[in-house]
Amino acid sequence: MKTSHGELVTIGELEIRPQEGLVLAHGRALVLSVREFDLLVALASHAGRVVSREELYRQAWGGTLRRGDRSCDVYVHKLRTKLERALPQHRFIHTHVGFGYRLDPGP
Amino acid sequence: MKTSHGELVTIGELEIRPQEGLVLAHGRALVLSVREFDLLVALASHAGRVVSREELYRQAWGGTLRRGDRSCDVYVHKLRTKLERALPQHRFIHTHVGFGYRLDPGP
DNA sequence: GCTCGCGTTCACATCATCTTCACCGCGCTT
């Protein structure tokens, strides 16, 4: 899966560098796997808006999300865990039941 | 491979003098082979950022990294060993699985 | 010729990652 080639994305305290596969949380480097990173990039590319799992899968995995595939949910959880550990005061990934997820920095 | 002609690079306790082919760790000279040195310079030229093996190979070896070539990994290991022996309290070379390596001084 | 340092390559060990499954709780409907 190709990773977006945008320059630099900033979401609150998060700094995403698509070219390097690097995310800085408050200046400190986050260790993300390729999938976690691609998922974050996918979410960030629609920051503030609700993104369906289908769309996230298309962007981060490539291809079509098969019915019953929970990969997306599992990786949202992994991402959440790492983001929360890095920036405990923020909640970045919000669930919209029946619709998808939304990336948004919060207090 | 010609080694960068940058002036002087300081990474935490590391002082790299590309012109002289010399590295000082906490003031003490490190004994590095040419490849080890070139690799360190390549990493240092992107300090704080994640550098792909391909890029490292291009800079330190010249030419293109062939698939299956582990030279880069092997030399990262050699470099790590020498750096850790010189400055045990620091971890300089960080692995980003699937992306590459990042040079950064750490506690 | 011999030794030594170096760079490359190989083989194996170890670790991280990805996928999938199972089970849970929740809210909604019947």
Place this chain on the structure above:
DNA sequence: AAGCGCGGTGAAGATGATGTGAACGCGAGC
């Protein structure tokens, strides 16, 4: 209450990526 869909969460197994020690060949210097 029971059934259902949905999402959260932990874990197992297969796979792939990286770490690591050792062997080999080579060229420089003795």
